[in-house]
Each structure stands twice: as C-alpha cells, then as structure tokens.
Amino acid sequence: MKLVGLYQKQYTQTISSWKIQKIIEEENLYHDQVQASKLRRRQVQARIHQRQRITKLVKEDKINYLWHVDTVILALSSGGYGYLLTAIDELSKLAFARLYTTHSSRNARDFLERLVYLTDNKVVNLHHDNGSEFKKEFEVACRALAIPQWYSRPHTPRDNAVLERFNKTIQEEFVQITDIDPLFVNDFNEKLTGWLIEYNSIRPHQTLDYKSPLEYLDSYYSEVSPRYSSLTTS
Numbered sequence: 001m002k003l004v005g006l007y008q009k010q011y012t013q014t015i016s017s018w019k020i021q022k023i024i025e026e027e028n029l030y031h032d033q034v035q036a037s038k039l040r041r042r043q044v045q046a047r048i049h050q051r052q053r054i055t056k057l058v059k060e061d062k063i064n065y066l067w068h069v070d071t072v073i074l075a076l077s078s079g080g081y082g083y084l085l086t087a088i089d090e091l092s093k094l095a096f097a098r099l100y101t102t103h104s105s106r107n108a109r110d111f112l113e114r115l116v117y118l119t120d121n122k123v124v125n126l127h128h129d130n131g132s133e134f135k136k137e138f139e140v141a142c143r144a145l146a147i148p149q150w151y152s153r154p155h156t157p158r159d160n161a162v163l164e165r166f167n168k169t170i171q172e173e174f175v176q177i178t179d180i181d182p183l184f185v186n187d188f189n190e191k192l193t194g195w196l197i198e199y200n201s202i203r204p205h206q207t208l209d210y211k212s213p214l215e216y217l218d219s220y221y222s223e224v225s226p227r228y229s230s231l232t233t234s
Helices: 002-011 015-028 033-050 107-118 138-145 157-175 184-199 213-224 226-233
Strands: 066-075 082-088 095-102 125-128 150-151
Touching: 002 226, 015 107, 066 107, 066 157, 082 107, 095 107, 095 157, 095 184, 107 138, 125 157, 138 150, 184 213
Parallel strands: 066 125, 125 150
Antiparallel strands: 066 082, 082 095
C-alpha cells in the first residue's frame, strides 16, 4: 500500500496493490529472497493440502461417476515431446485419448471439453494427479462445468491404478506399433481414433466379464432401464 501511494505521487496515476504484488512475485523483487522462497514453498504446500484427495471420495457404481485423466509424455523422432492426454471411466472402462503438442492447461481444457461432449455432459467427478496442466484454464473449465476435481496423493501411482493400466495398454498396443510418428499430430490422432473405437467396442476386458466397454454399457443401461434395451434394438 505504501508503493501505491508512492506511485500515485510520482506518476499521478493509480495502480492497484494487487498489480504491484504480482509484479513483485513475477520479477522476484524481494529484499530477502531466501525468506521469500521459503514462504512461497509453504504457500504451495498449503494449497496442496487443501485439495480434495481421491481417497476421500465415496465411490459409487455408476457410469460416468468417476473419470480418471492423465498425461503420457511421448518422445518424438525430432528430439522433442508429444503429450498424450488419456481418460477412462472407473466402472465401464470406456476410454478416450488425444495427442497434443504442448503440456498446457489450455490443451487439458480442450481435452476435458471433448470428453464432456463425448459423454453427453454426464461426467460427475474428475480425478487426476497434481500436474500443472490440470490447473489454470483446466480448473476454470471444471468450475464452469460444475465438475469437482479430485487429486492423487503425491508420488502415489496406485491412486490412479485403472488409468495407469490403460496408459500401459495404449503404449504397448498402439503407440509402440503404429506407423505414424507422434510428430504428425493430426495423422496420429486420426489413427488413434480408429484404435479407440476398436478398444471400446471390440476388445474384451477381464474386469467386465470379458465384455467390451460398449457391450458393458449396453448391459448396464438395459438393467437400469428396460426401455433402453428396446430402444437400442428397434
């Protein structure tokens, strides 16, 4: 607030204390930088502890009740990296994935909006790790869509075991054997779409009593609503 007054006297203009604070943070304009660094670390840790941990979520056996999302980093032939965003429904094992060129919250938001569209806006809860791509624009999108975010515990892959298994499958059964280099994003995503269709509609899953995810969905909705079965067969 002292700087606000000094700025106004010198430049005869008004500037907010918030803007001054942001400039100090971004340019690291602290007198005691060691102490400031310790304070920032404590603030980050406090924010982490405030997050909803996935271990606190009471899971329900409902389709779309819990979707897991993650990022798989792929090495490119050019020496750079591609970022494969993946998602899977906890109950049905229905899966979705898409490759992006950057590791940004904007691309994560785009992925989320596509997932919500594909599920007909039925995603209830979203679970992911503490990656930076799931902050900023991604958080804004979650709030706009009224989807709670649930976080894995740091360094605990078993918190996302269902998606970890899918990530292994998509790498072994698609990424490592496809003839499309991830460098060519559009071509890669086009071929990936075909693989996902086969994965969701044909590939049997042991945990689904050897049904495909779409077969499981069909039987699930038939049990929930007998009318659904008559509609799908008409």
